[in-house]
Amino acid sequence: MNAHTSQQTQRYLAVSGAIAGLFMVVFMLLLRNVSETRSLVELLAGATLQLMPIGIFSFLLGLFQGLAKALLLLSVILGMIAAGALFARLDRGPGMQTSTADRIRRILTLTVSLWIPAVIFALLATSFGTSIALTNQELIAIAWTLFLDFLVFAVAMHVSYLVISGAWTVPREVQADAPPADLHRRQFLGWLGTGTVALASLAYLGRFVSDARSGVIGGGSNTIPLPITPIPAFYTISKNFIDPTVELSNWALDIRGLVEQSVTLSYEQLLSLPSVEQTATLICISNEVGGELISNAVWTGVKLSDVLAEAGIRPQAQKVAFFGTDGYNDSFPMSKALEPTTIVAYRMNGERLPDKHGFPARLIVPGKYGIKNGKWLRRIELVETFRGYWQERGWTEEATIKTMSRFDIPAERAIVDPGLVDLGGVAFAGDRGIQDVQISADNGQSWQSVDSVEQIAPLSWVIWRTVWSPPGEGAYTLRVRAIDGEGTIQTEETANPIPDGASGYHRVAVGVT
């Protein structure tokens, strides 16, 4: 009685794959409320917008206007349902006559074989920089939610196949002698269950899509960073494949070179020197315009000048070179070293300096890119000249931070509601401070100061916010620029990070409808 033609099997497979796709979409949208991360539906919608050439982006916005957001979500959802149907036909698993144990094995194998490439894809997507902009926490949440999503898909695919094909009347051993009425009842209940859930799912999706007509869709996380970056969100960069983990028992800080007398400080001795606390922003020299390699923390430590005073500075000393336990090294001028804000830090946001940020001690050198802020500090040497690790590889000696500013909201290719649009982000100019932040919605012809520039500390980034009223619906390119504490406008000239840091104005394309 279950001898279906192969054409029929193909049809059953497609339908059960589509139903499974539908259930998975609904499940991921429901899960999103629990996991507090964007679902695959929203991530794919955002990625679709970002992959579109800007001309097509504005054309489609103009064409669909108020329906654009809903249509985008609908196409992603339909795409996933279609992918489910296609996938089931390729997999063919549900159609095979197998035992329950075998079926469970197939379900798990299917889940894992969908999950692994998806996680790899998510990891790759984040290394494409800001395009989809996933934080580490989001990645972890996405990883486990995706596993559950695919499990739901695999289970739903098998169950709905059984229901549709009539095989729900298992166990087949008893089929022969079971009363026909009972078989029909089972089949009827199977259909009723699947049908009810499918209808409820469609209703839920309908509401989700029509609700999405207002609000923000696409883009990245659409949030402005906290003034002080929590440690888990603080960017990390190092030259190492595996970073050092320093044991305090065999650690000390040596001060050598052009000093009156060499000194070795134990961790306790370092901590017993007068301590200072300051909020300072770190930015990597590799940070691209609009990039995420910038974070802000409260550092506790000892003035480098106090540390050097323990050894005594000889007059010939021109520079301070430093060496990390990982073989890293760099240097900066003595004048910079003697500034009271150049510190050897051993606490970060009130916590013991975390391993990946340089435990037990690191340099904070305000005004200089990250390269000069040595981690896992082991030795300080006063010298006349020095060429450091990155200078050997073509990077700048100076490493003075260039004025930067960034949009955090809206994220690239977000589609927002007409009316008043919230804009905001960060700006930073090293130890020069930020005086003003301006935005332009007309390709840089005119600039307007933003509504507020939140000053956090002298050596910290600022957080800027403003409300923009677009002249009408459509696609716009917004630009942002900052004016540093010395009154110098951020340069418009674009430069790559190598050799001395990126420059140019951050732009975002945003849809208003």
Ligand SMILES: Nc1nc2c(c(=O)[nH]1)N[C@H]1C(S)=C(S)[C@@H](COP(=O)(O)O)O[C@H]1N2
């Ligand atoms: N010992 C050591 N210090 C180092 C590095 C390194 O590879 N080794 N990388 C530097 C670079 S390039 C940057 S941007 C900052 C990053 O500091 P963070 O990881 O605490 O954000 O550390 C700097 N200090």
Ligand SMILES: [Mo]
């Ligand atoms: Mo860096």
